[in-house]
Amino acid sequence: MRSLSDNDSVQTRNWNILVFMAGVVVLVIVLLCRLYSLQHTHYDENFKRSEKNRLRRVELVAERGYIYDRNGEVLVRNRPSFQIALQALHLPRKKEGRDSVFNLLLGIKDKNGARVFDSLSLDTAFQRTRWIKNRPIRILEDASPEQVAVIEEHSSELPGVVTLTESRRDYPYGTLASHVLGYTSEISEEQLKLPTFEGYSQGDRIGQKGLEQEYDAEFRGKNGVKLVEVNAFGREVGSPRAVEGMAPVPGYHLVSTIDLKLQKAAEAAIPDSVRGALVAIDPRNGEILAMVSSPRLDPNIFSLKKRERNKGWAQVALDSLRPLTNRAVSGVYPPASVFKLVTAGAGLESGILSESKYYPKSCTGGFQYGVRYQKCWGVHGNLNVVNAIRLSCDVFFYQAGLEIDMARINEFARRFGYGEEPLGIDIPGEKSGWLPDSASFNARNKRVGWRWARGLILNLSIGQGQLVTPLQQATFIGSLATNKGVYRPHFMKELRDSQGNVVRRYEPEIIRSGKMKPETHRVLLAAMDSVVNHPGGTGKRGAIPGIRVGAKTGSGEWKKGEKTHAWYAAVAPLYDPQIAVAVILEAAGGGGSKAAPVARKVLMAYFGLDEEEK
Incomplete structure (x- = not known):
């Protein structure tokens, strides 16, 4: 015949099992409710978030118009330029991961053994990613093909680091008519505050001085947009089907009165x-x-x-x-x-x-x-x-x-x-x-x-x-x-x-x-x-x-x-x-x-x- 202490022990064990089973049931119910919420109640919201991570909205900068002399000779044109940039949405969220990307970039050197990235500028760019999420932040302008190749080679170790191609102004005759033609540069913070530049964003290149400034609106054209599919590292892997973008409209060309x-x-x-x-x-x-x-x-x-x-x-x-x-x-x-x-x-x-x-x-x-x-x-x-x-x-x-x-x-x-x-x-x-x-x-x-x-x-x-x-x-x-x-x-x-x-x-x-x-x-x-x-x-x-x-x-x-x-x-x-x-x-x-x-x-x-x- 079992003793009273044995009965108490069995009763305690049964109670513990009951509590554990109840906990499991509650947990399953919570998981089912959460799953229901994710799959049904918040489906649209979660789908948009997923698409936002998978798809990137890329602005297609319109080709800036050329400047010609009165006889059709090119005075100002464009040239392709590679830019290395940070894409905030695809950088690691944890500090350890961001530090790893930072250190890897800092360790990249050119063929002469000099660092490609400046530590101060790089740190500033990483700081800016905390409040600039939807726009690439340049960390290297006019990158050489060799520098681009190094970045692409280490792409799996550099999530959030992307290579962009944009056009830069080219003045084939150097100093010739320089005061007439002007030049382009990145818009300043002071200019962004002016009503004249409403609709411009930080990082935009605008005309400064000369014809570049006077006819900036005509040269700029209208930017387009496209959606691209990216992987977990922020690399472009293709374009989604059945999603149409908007092609950029090139700027106007100016035929000047100048005789070359x-x-x-x-x-x-x-x-x-x-x-x-x-x-x-x-x-x-x-x-x-x-x-x-x-x-x-x-x-x-x-x-x-x-x-x-x-x-x-x-x-x-x-x-x-x-x-x-x-x-x-x-x-x-x-x-x-x-x-x-x-x-x-x-x-x-x-x-x-x-x-x-x-x-x-x-x-x-x-x-x-x-x-x-x-x-x-x-x-x-x-x-x-x-x-x-x-x-x-x-x-x-x-x-x-x-x-x-x-x-x-x-x-x-x-x-x-x-x-x-x-x-x-x-x-x-x-x-x-x-x-x-x-x-x-x-x-x-x-x-x-x-x-x-x-x-x-x-x-x-x-x-x-x-x-x-x-x-x-x-x-x-x-x-x-x-x-x-x-x-x-x-x-x-x-x-x-x-x-x-x-x-x-x-x-x-x-x-x-x-x-x-x-x-x-x-x-x-x-x-x-x-x-x-x-x-x-x-x-x-x-x-x-x-x-x-x-x-x-x-x-x-x-x-x-x-x-x-x-x-x-x-x-x-x-x-x-x-x-x-x-x-x-x-x-x-x-x-x-x-x-x-x-x-x-x-x-x-x-x-x-x-x-x-x-």
Whole structure:
């Protein structure tokens, strides 16, 4: 007979079994409920999560439009570029796994034994993956095929590390027309905050400076999208069936007004060691044929990988010669003796001057005005307006300016493109000039206590005191020669789609009246003719065989004791203008000796003449 203690032991064991069985039943019920929940109640939600892990939404960046010269030569194109990036959704979630990927990447070296990835940049990229989940984060730009091969070889050990292919801008002629073309770079955080860039994302590459910036929206096109199937390591394994994406729409191509042959001639005419600018324009419609700003820069540096890009950027940003500045549109200088055409035109229009008028005071080397003696650069004797322009006599224009007065002179200047209003060229950075009168002079110099005095007209009548850009100077000389109006200067000739169809053409636009009396026009053309084609003309070094060139030279004073800025503004053929050229060489000396030969080379190239022809 069992004892009481044996019964208690059996009862306890049975109870334990019962509790265990009950626990198993409860667990099974919980599992069944959870399974039911996953399979039925939350099916749609879980299916979407699964698809999200299996499928990746890849944005297809539209091909950026090209830039061509007026004859169809490629000035800007695209090139393929490999990028190594982190895909946050496929990186290991645990710290140990992420550290393993980090260390493996850090251990990759190139053929020279140098690390491919920088530890600081790599750490920053890993930190960014914590809040940027749906977009790849670049860790290596412009990767070489060898570097891509190493990443692909270790793909199983590098979950979340992917290789992407994107296009980068390529400027096949390097520094040529760099200030006109501009460059592209990654959008900055400051730019992302601006309303202009609404819809852009961090990492997008946008146009900076020049045509790249001005026509960025047209170049960008419209991005597409596709869904790709990926494995557990984030590697693409195929495209899901029955899932259609959206193809990207390429950006528009821009056919510019630039003439590549003429641009090359202009670049060759101004050494990169010289500070200066050149603008060649068609005065009949405002098309810019060539534009040079020196020193130049190579926009290709902005398409390099980060380390090389930063190094190149530092070099140009810290250069005291300011190669980033487009002197052709944002450089402001005294117009010097080129402005004597304005003073003469204002006098002729008002009837104060005529071709037969001579002033009582002949040029003996200077002019006495009150207690002030204003020098001339030479001794020229008694002159009329044509000869005064030919010899660039200051004494004649001192007297003419005092008689004509600044109101008439400034009105004539504005009529032909000078003044405080920009011309509206289709690249950013254009500055306006300045035509002083008593009110603007007093306001501008209030802090230093200078006041307008009538004696200032002596300097202003010969172009010492105003401010103009090389673009304004070329526009002025061209419209003065045509007498048909000032056309807005521009670079865009037409936009074309990827099939070559024209989607927009630039329509020439007159923005200033740019007209004068026929007699005024005749006298000014005769004077410009005399500057180049008379044996004693200051611009005779700009003459070319078989083509009648008209011009005006100038030497702009800017700093006491320094050489003057050399100016030369010309048109050809003078009596049927097709091209106007303005050249400035900073601190180079006389315009006739220094700037005229530069313009001559450009005109020779335009008319297809050999430099050897004299």
